[in-house]
Structure formats: structure tokens, C-alpha cells
Amino acid sequence: MSEMVLDRSLILAAVRVTEIAAIAASSLVGRGDEMAADQAAVDAMRTALNEIEIDGEIVIGEGERDQAPMLYIGEKVGLGGKHKIDIALDPLEGTTLTAKAKGNALAVMAWAPRGTLLNAPDTYMDKIACGPGVPPGLIDLDKTPAENVAALAKAKGVATSEITVCILDRPRHAEIIAAVRAAGARVALIGDGDVAGVINTADPDTGIDLYLGQGGAPEGVLACAALKCVGGQFQGRLVFRNADERARARKVGIVDFDKKYDLHEMVRADAIFAATGVTKGAILDGVRLKDGFVHTHSLVMNSATHTVREVRMRRPA
Numbered sequence: 001m002s003e004m005v006l007d008r009s010l011i012l013a014a015v016r017v018t019e020i021a022a023i024a025a026s027s028l029v030g031r032g033d034e035m036a037a038d039q040a041a042v043d044a045m046r047t048a049l050n051e052i053e054i055d056g057e058i059v060i061g062e063g064e065r066d067q068a069p070m071l072y073i074g075e076k077v078g079l080g081g082k083h084k085i086d087i088a089l090d091p092l093e094g095t096t097l098t099a100k101a102k103g104n105a106l107a108v109m110a111w112a113p114r115g116t117l118l119n120a121p122d123t124y125m126d127k128i129a130c131g132p133g134v135p136p137g138l139i140d141l142d143k144t145p146a147e148n149v150a151a152l153a154k155a156k157g158v159a160t161s162e163i164t165v166c167i168l169d170r171p172r173h174a175e176i177i178a179a180v181r182a183a184g185a186r187v188a189l190i191g192d193g194d195v196a197g198v199i200n201t202a203d204p205d206t207g208i209d210l211y212l213g214q215g216g217a218p219e220g221v222l223a224c225a226a227l228k229c230v231g232g233q234f235q236g237r238l239v240f241r242n243a244d245e246r247a248r249a250r251k252v253g254i255v256d257f258d259k260k261y262d263l264h265e266m267v268r269a270d271a272i273f274a275a276t277g278v279t280k281g282a283i284l285d286g287v288r289l290k291d292g293f294v295h296t297h298s299l300v301m302n303s304a305t306h307t308v309r310e311v312r313m314r315r316p317a
Contacts, residue, residue, distance in 0.1 A: 030101035060088030110225030229301030
């Protein structure tokens, strides 16, 4: 299976898929219609996937919780062939960001050998993440925000006042936000897009050191695929609000509802991760039309080689 993730043609194919989805969604930027933007990205990504010689199965889809258009879990994609892969995707991560023409909307996807991505149910997940270059096991969901901030500051050799924590701006995070600020750290609030929020911890240029909070479990798997490529750390624990959500978890094989997952339990083999900016963000520029050409800006990562490629594409509009 390791040969599959090292296949250069698959790496290039993955980024083409996210490019196509991002371009489709970009026509709806600022139009105020989240559903239409999501549908455009979904349709474009499905078409692109079905043109590739892969035997693909969607194990992490998008939108079920919000009744949005989706590439559904269990859907088969691709033309078939020797490459049997699990696919985690979010054709438009940041539907609200797109509709309101705000930054950090992405088209994202991860590929891994069949049976190696966590089949995360469409529930919420408590998450903590940081980038590479610190001791293994440094951060822990069972520590307080202050303890995690202090541990990360010590590992980086800086004061806690130099640590910036990215958190989704939601009422449910009020206590976490207050605790981080009480510890002396900065808080960078984001309105949507927690895949991008987690990935930002791996890029020093973003100024984000730590990600904390509760977001979608499927998005957690996508973020783990990216962090696996660059050596970051992640922990997640599923959050269940009702019996229906527990039933969803049982359906995909989850039996330990209190389990704390680390990065390598969520992505159990080498993976390819691709993301293309829809709107300009901290890491990626958005889709642009200029002089009769459409321009895209993407990242594609391979955990087998810890390679990160930055891809800029231009084609006639």
C-alpha cells in the first residue's frame, strides 16, 4: 500500500480535484448562498474524482449534520484500478465564509489506503493540536488550557504571552477562551473553518501555536491527515449530544465512546492531503480571475516523504 501513496500521478491528481472544486465554488463567493456554493463544489469534486483511475470510497463525507449537498459516506468514486483508497473530503470547508466573501474557505481532501482512515461519525469532537518541533505527547485533552499553554511555551522557549491559540468563535467555547486569556496567552478567534485552524498550527508564518475547541469529527480526520504530513500533534475525543449521535457512532464501528484518539489512530497509514484556497486565507490565496485566466493556490502533502508542495495553477478562464 505504501507504493500507492508515493505514486506521483496520484499526488497530482489529488490537487487537481481540489482545484476544480475551489474554482466551482469561487463563482459563488459573496453571493450569500451557502447551499449553492456547497452544491457547486460537491458537483465539481464528484465529477473530477470519477475521472481518475482509482477504486475510491468516501469514508468522510460532508454536510450530513447540516442537511447540505454531499458526497455521501460509502459512495464509490473513480474509474477503478489498482489503487484502493479511502477518501476524506470537504468540497467546501467554509460555506459561510464563501457566502460572505470572508477568508480561509478551502476545498480539502485526503487519500489513504483502504481501511486506514477513522470512520468518524458526523458528530462533534473535542480537539487539541499543535505543529511540529515539540516533544511527543506534549499536549493533552485532559490537561487544562493553562497547562497546555504553559507546556507549549516551555517547549518553545518563550513566555506564555507569546503563545497564540486558535479557537472557533462559538458560545460553547466561552470558558476555554477565558481560561486561555487568564493563562496570559493570545486568542485568535475564527468564525468557521476548523480544518484551516488546525493546519495553521503547522505553519510558523500564521502565528498560530495551538488549536483548542470543539468542531466536527469528520473535519478532525482531514486535519489529522495534513498534520501527519508535517509531524504535528493532535488529540480528539468524540462528543455525543443525544442517542441518535451515539447510534451513528455504533453504525461506523465506534464502541468506546470515551476514547481519546491521537493523530496516528485517526490516520493509520501514509496519506496524501490536498487543499486549494477558495478565498484568501492565512496559508493559501483564493481563486482569482485576471487577464482572462483563472489562478489557484494549493498545498499538496505526502506523509510518506513529509513533502509539502505549494502549487500555483493558471489556465484560461
